[in-house]
Every structure is written in C-alpha cells, then in structure tokens.
Amino acid sequence: MKYSYYPGCSLESTSVEYDISTRxxxxxxxxxxxxxxxxxxCGASSAHSESYLLSLALPARDLAKAEDIESTVVAPCPSCYxxxxxxxxxxxxxxxxxxxxxxxxxxxxxxxxxKVAVKHPLDxxxxxxxxxxxxxxxxxxxxxxxxxxxxxxxxxRPDGSYTFDDMENPMTMDRITLTLGAxxxxxxxxxxxxGGPVMVNNEETALRLSYDILKEAKEADxxxxxxxxxxxxxxxxxxxxLIEKKYGDKVNLPIIYFTQLIGxxxxxPEERLGFDKLIIDASGxxxxxxxxxxxxxxxxxxxxxxxxxxx
Amino acid sequence: xxxxxxxxxxxxLDPKFKFEVIQAGGEGLSACYQCGxxxxxxxxxxxxxxTPRQIIRMVSFGMREKVLNATAPFICASCYLxxxxxxxxxxxxxxxxxxxxxxxxxxxxxxxxxxxxxxTSFNEIVYNLGRLFEPMLMLKATFRSKESFGYxxxxxxxxxxxxxxxxxxxxxxxxPKKVESIEEVQKIYENVRKMEAKE
Numbered sequence: 001m002k003y004s005y006y007p008g009c010s011l012e013s014t015s016v017e018y019d020i021s022t023r024x025x026x027x028x029x030x031x032x033x034x035x036x037x038x039x040x041x042c043g044a045s046s047a048h049s050e051s052y053l054l055s056l057a058l059p060a061r062d063l064a065k066a067e068d069i070e071s072t073v074v075a076p077c078p079s080c081y082x083x084x085x086x087x088x089x090x091x092x093x094x095x096x097x098x099x100x101x102x103x104x105x106x107x108x109x110x111x112x113x114x115k116v117a118v119k120h121p122l123d124x125x126x127x128x129x130x131x132x133x134x135x136x137x138x139x140x141x142x143x144x145x146x147x148x149x150x151x152x153x154x155x156x157r158p159d160g161s162y163t164f165d166d167m168e169n170p171m172t173m174d175r176i177t178l179t180l181g182a183x184x185x186x187x188x189x190x191x192x193x194x195g196g197p198v199m200v201n202n203e204e205t206a207l208r209l210s211y212d213i214l215k216e217a218k219e220a221d222x223x224x225x226x227x228x229x230x231x232x233x234x235x236x237x238x239x240x241x242l243i244e245k246k247y248g249d250k251v252n253l254p255i256i257y258f259t260q261l262i263g264x265x266x267x268x269p270e271e272r273l274g275f276d277k278l279i280i281d282a283s284g285x286x287x288x289x290x291x292x293x294x295x296x297x298x299x300x301x302x303x304x305x306x307x308x309x310x311x
Numbered sequence: 312x313x314x315x316x317x318x319x320x321x322x323x324l325d326p327k328f329k330f331e332v333i334q335a336g337g338e339g340l341s342a343c344y345q346c347g348x349x350x351x352x353x354x355x356x357x358x359x360x361x362t363p364r365q366i367i368r369m370v371s372f373g374m375r376e377k378v379l380n381a382t383a384p385f386i387c388a389s390c391y392l393x394x395x396x397x398x399x400x401x402x403x404x405x406x407x408x409x410x411x412x413x414x415x416x417x418x419x420x421x422x423x424x425x426x427x428x429x430x431t432s433f434n435e436i437v438y439n440l441g442r443l444f445e446p447m448l449m450l451k452a453t454f455r456s457k458e459s460f461g462y463x464x465x466x467x468x469x470x471x472x473x474x475x476x477x478x479x480x481x482x483x484x485x486x487p488k489k490v491e492s493i494e495e496v497q498k499i500y501e502n503v504r505k506m507e508a509k510e
Contacts, residue, residue, distance in 0.1 A: 009443040013483035040441040040496045045389040046433035048408040049415060052336030054503045055408075058437070061499060104502045108495040153390035167395050193354045193390035200452050201425040202386050205358045209388070238473055277480045 001128070004066040004073045004116070005033035008080035008230075009041050014238070015077075015230035017274025021259035022076050022121055024273060028137060028266050029129055033074060036065050042083040045197050056090055057104035059083040063091075063118075064110035072117045074124060076259070078154030078229045085118040085162065120155055121259065122172045122228060123164040131179045139267030140289045141181030148187035148222040149173040149258075150213060152194060152232040167191075173258050177226060180265040185220045189213050196231035199239070210235045211243050214251045224254045224285060226261055233257065238279045254282035267291035324373040332370050334510070335409035339401040343367045349393030349403050359383040363393055363403055370406065379417065384410040385426030428455035438500050441490025446474070446483070 011019035048055035066073045075081040091098045091114035174184045195206030237255035263273040270286040350362040384407040393403040432451035
C-alpha cells in the first residue's frame with residue numbers, strides 16, 4: 001500500500017521523533033510513505049487569523065500536489081490533518097467553493113479537485129491495517145506498562161463529514177496500546193485541551209491546562225502519557241520542567257508518541273524511534289522493553305488482540 | 312436592505328458587524344439560542360473577559376468595538392470543544408478566529424498585542440519561507456509585541472533552558488527549511504489578499 005505523506009513543519013523540528021517513528025512503523029508493515037514534494041505549511045490555527053480563505057488556500061497547494069500522486073494523504077500532525085481535511089471537504093461541497101480555491105491557486109500551475117482522502121496514521125493502523133496484523137508483528141509485548149492515552153483536541157474534532165473515532169471518548173489509541181500488551185488506565189482528560197496554541201500569547205492559561213493533564217495522569221499512577229500531537233507533546237514534555245517549577249510539583253512523567261510505543265513493541269531499536277529526543281527521559285521504559293534475541297511470543301499476543309477487537 | 316440596517320443603528324451598535332464576522336468565516340452565528348453549552352465546556356473560559364456565549368451575543372447585537380477589544384478570542388485555544396458540542400451547529404471556534412482576523416486587520420485590540428504579534432509573525436514567516444520555523448516564531452512574536460522591554464527580556468530568559476534542551480536533544484537544525492518554489496506560496500498570499508479586497 002502506498003500513501004502520500006505530509007509531515008508538516010513540527011515534524012521536521014520540535015517533534016522530529018514523531019516523524020522518524022511514524023516512518024519506521026509504516027515501513028515495518030510494508031506501507032510506503034511518499035513525501036509530498038516541496039510541501040508548504042498548512043497554516044495551523046494561525047492562517048485563519050489573517051483570513052479564512054488563506055486558511056483554506058495554503059493547504060490546498062499541498063492537496064493539489066498530493067492529487068498528482070493520487071493516493072491517500074497521511075498527516076500525523078492533527079492540526080495539519082484537520083486543515084487538509086477541511087479544504088478537501090470545502091472543495092467537495094460545491095463547484096463555487098472549488099472555483100474559489102482554484103482562483104486562489106492561480107499562477108501556481110496547480111488545481112485542486114478534492115479527490116484524495118486525508119487520513120491520520122491512527123485511522124490507517126486501526127481501519128486499514130487492523131489490530132490483528134499489528135499483533136502478529138509484536139516482538140516485545142509491553143506487559144506491565146501502565147499508561148494513559150491523551151488525544152488532544154484536533155484528531156477527532158471539529159466534526160466534519162469524516163471522523164474515525166468517538167469525539168467525546170476516543171478509543172483508537174487505547175485499542176492499539178492494549179494490543180501492544182500495556183494497560184490503559186481510566187483518564188477523564190483524554191480530549192481536554194493542553195493549551196498549546198496559546199503557549200506564546202497566553203502562557204498562564206497554557207501552563208494551567210497542561211498541568212491539569214499531567215496531574216491527573218500522575219494521580220492515576222501512569223508511567224507515561226501516550227500522545228499523537230506535536231503541540232500536545234511540546235506542552236507536556238518540553239514545558240514540563242517549567243510547569244514543575246511553577247506549581248512546585250515534581251511530575252517527571254515521560255510523554256511518548258503512540259508510534260514510538262508501537263515501534264518499541266515491534267522490537268525496533270530505540271535510537272531509530274527517536275527516544276533520545278524526548279526531554280523527559282523515558283529510558284526507564286525503553287530499558288525494560290529491549291528487543292530480545294530469540295523466543296517468540298506470537299501466539300499469546302494474537303489471542304490477546306482478538307479479545308480486544310471484540311471488546 | 313442596507314439602508315434599513317443603517318436605520319436600526321443605535322447607541323454606537325453596528326448592525327452590519329455580524330455580516331462582517333460571517334464573511335470572515337463565522338458560519339452559523341444567527342442560529343445561536345444562548346444555551347451556554349460552549350461556555351460550560353470551555354477549558355480557558357476562566358481567563359477570558361467575556362464568555363464564548365457572551366461573545367456570540369455581542370456579535371449579533373453589533374457591539375463591534377467591545378468585541379474587537381475583548382481578550383476572549385485571543386485566549387481561545389482553538390480546541391473546538393464548543394463547536395463540536397453546539398446543539399445549533401454554530402461554528403464558535405471559527406467565529407473566534409474570524410474576530411481575531413478582523414481585529415488584526417484593524418489593529419485596534421489594545422489588550423491583545425501578544426496575540427496579534429504572534430499571528431502576524433506566523434504569517435510573515437510562512438510568507439517568506441513557506442514553512443514554519445518555531446524558534447523564529449517565538450523570537451519574532453516576542454519582539455513584535457508592545458509589551459515592555461523588561462517583560463520581553465524576562466520572557467526570553469525564562470525560555471533559555473528550553474532552548475538549551477532542544478539543542479542538547481538535537482531537536483532541530485539552526486537553519487530553517489525553505490520551500491523551493493516559494494513564489495507559489497507567495498502567489499497564494501497575494502491572490503487571497505486581492506480576492507478579499509474585492510469581496
């Protein structure tokens with residue numbers, strides 16, 4: 001299976017570990033990611049603050065380039081994912097909309113039709129690859145690991161015509177984590193905002209929201225928080241020392257991307273998953289689940305995955 | 312149509328303001344029946360001067376100056392919780408963004424210089440590079456804001472340990488990446504600005 005890949009700006013700087021681990025995991029399942037050539041920023045939540053049309057026209061250039069490759073676009077960053085999905089849905093809605101966007105693209109030699117699908121890696125892994133295939137490849141079951149899953153806002157919101165998970169209580173990341181053998185603890189702040197987008201212009205709010213999430217995870221006795229968003233990761237991981245200082249509370253909780261966690265269970269060496277890039281040290285976890293030389297646990301994990309899919 | 316609207320303008324209210332917001336992407340505004348579900352779920356409401364429900368009502372009433380000077384739209388973290396839960400399908404988060412864009416356009420939101428500086432810097436970087444370079448955004452936004460020099464220095468000093476961590480973990484190269492056909496991205500910005508001036 002071949003996909004167009006849109007990494008986005010964060011994945012080539014502050015969250016480079018999300019990029020490399022996504023590529024590694026897809027490669028492990030023979031899913032090819034072809035990067036959209038010369039892609040540009042999707043506009044995040046800031047383009048709309050200059051103009052609504054701009055927030056549609058910027059990702060339209062990327063979508064138009066993906067249409068040349070003619071395959072589903074995979075965007076790991078939830079903000080990029082939403083923006084690409086939004087322009088696709090806007091263009092599909094009416095001919096007037098399509099013409100308006102193409103007018104904004106005039107002079108670039110590109111045209112957008114809205115014919116390629118835009119998907120998140122979670123969606124691909126659950127609905128296209130499937131948990132059974134995922135379970136087959138597990139070499140190091142993450143037994144004994146207690147985590148909470150934190151989805152953030154953007155993966156499943158806002159409600160467009162296409163969503164792959166429940167908007168109030170998403171489960172995709174939970175199901176993947178359970179398949180890997182780890183246990184997922186109850187967590188009420190799964191989709192509560194981390195404050196990331198206002199980190200620069202309203203730090204007070206941002207730090208408070210991030211601390212609420214860290215505190216609940218800590219109280220739930222989690223060993224790590226599993227995330228799927230670069231901005232959530234930055235707020236919870238890189239800003240954690242600052243939060244600890246502000247609230248006088250030693251949190252010390254590793255924040256791990258779900259792709260890194262999958263990679264760990266697949267037996268991919270930690271340096272190829274970017275664990276060294278995490279600000280809050282996760283070596284306590286990676287040391288425990290190092291790939292073993294022989295022994296295969298195949299049968300056991302497949303049985304486990306089956307019970308989860310029916311659940 | 313326009314004339315009858317002008318006649319209803321009283322007490323400095325601007326009856327056309329709501330159309331300005333709708334035009335800027337604030338869909339569903341008039342469907343709001345003031346239930347307050349948006350405010351009830353909002354994670355950052357306690358730091359806002361007006362609640363999301365109030366902002367929607369103020370826009371419908373045409374309280375242009377008050378709305379454009381409010382801090383609420385800039386405190387909104389764009390988490391879309393309100394928009395998802397709204398029983399009337401009001402695009403509340405998009406309305407907040409629309410207000411921000413109008414406020415930046417007229418640059419009259421005195422209390423929100425940090426917010427304005429952030430979004431203006433973001434678009435400046437994307438216009439010039441085609442991609443966002445996060446350290447540059449932080450520096451630009453801080454220096455552009457009308458905060459006191461002391462505040463800027465304090466803010467940047469506080470961010471130094473984080474910068475050191477990033478470098479230590481080799482999170483990014485010091486050289487920003489640039490889109491090769493940058494003229495295409497700039498063309499899009501120019502097209503949009505031209506189209507919006509006409510509309």
